Amino acid sequence: MTKYAVFLRGINVGGINVKMADLRAALATLPLTRVKTLLASGNVVCTAEADAPELKTMVENLLREKFGYDAWVVILDLPQLEAVIAASPWPADDPARHSYVTLSSDPAVLDELARHGGELPGVELARLSPHALAWPVPVGGTPDSPFSKLSARPRYKSTTTTRNLRTLLKCRDTLAS
Template sequence: MGRYAVFLRGVNVGGINIKMADLRAALKTLPLATFSTLLASGNIACTAKASAPELKELVEALLRERFGYDAWVVVFTAAEVDAAIKACPYPADSPLLHSYITLSSEPGVLDELETLGSALEDTELVRIAPRALAWQAPVGGSLASPFSKLSAKAKYKSTTTTRNLRTLLKVRDALA
């Protein structure tokens, strides 16, 4: 039985609104041993007999069918979430900077983002795992930061999502 974090991309932003109660009701139809939703940004902590790729397919199909949008998720094992958090060189709480981790289903996509992002002015990126990239943005300016704008491009929609480090800590704790 595997312990997984499932990160929904673009939920409750950009017109895709899913109530967590509705998401929980939909998840009951999947072969999950346990699950919980965390925050309203689309984070699921669960256990399942399925592999991570199988779980990704199951959740994406469910979201598309039940909620009618082009759903994409990134699935990490509990160990991968923990390792990414431990490798992040940035603090979870800072009065000046938010710490983020961009997660991907495809390491090659992060290779591209890392290369392009490293060339951006005032941008520091740290590859903390094959499928995770850490970065920071000023408090109040996250969406306007150069890397946020880069990683939000449509070409990365199906394979990446970004979470605040504080959110990942809550997901890790829910998987414990």
């Protein structure tokens, strides 16, 4: 059994409202164990015998069928998640700025985001892994951040999702317990 963190894109924003109890109930129909949801923003940890691409397909199909929205997920196994966290150059607990990580199921998309984001004034980026790109933003400035606006473009919807580093830590700690 492999331990996974499953990050849902666009849940409980933009009119897509899914209660975590309903999400857990739906996921219970899949061949998963130790399913837990964290926060209300589409973070799931679980164990499965499936590999990551199989799990991605299962979860996306289930969400589309059960909740009727164009669902996209990014999946990291526990070692990948630990490596991303360890590679982050910015702390999770900085009171002046948030540390975000954009996750992707397609490394080429992160290459593109890094290239375009690196051209934006004042944007700091760090590639953490083939599937993760970190960026800090001053507290209170997330919606107006140039990189936030770039990564929110519709072209990235099917392959990326962004989480605060603190959320990744919570997922890791839950999986490790």
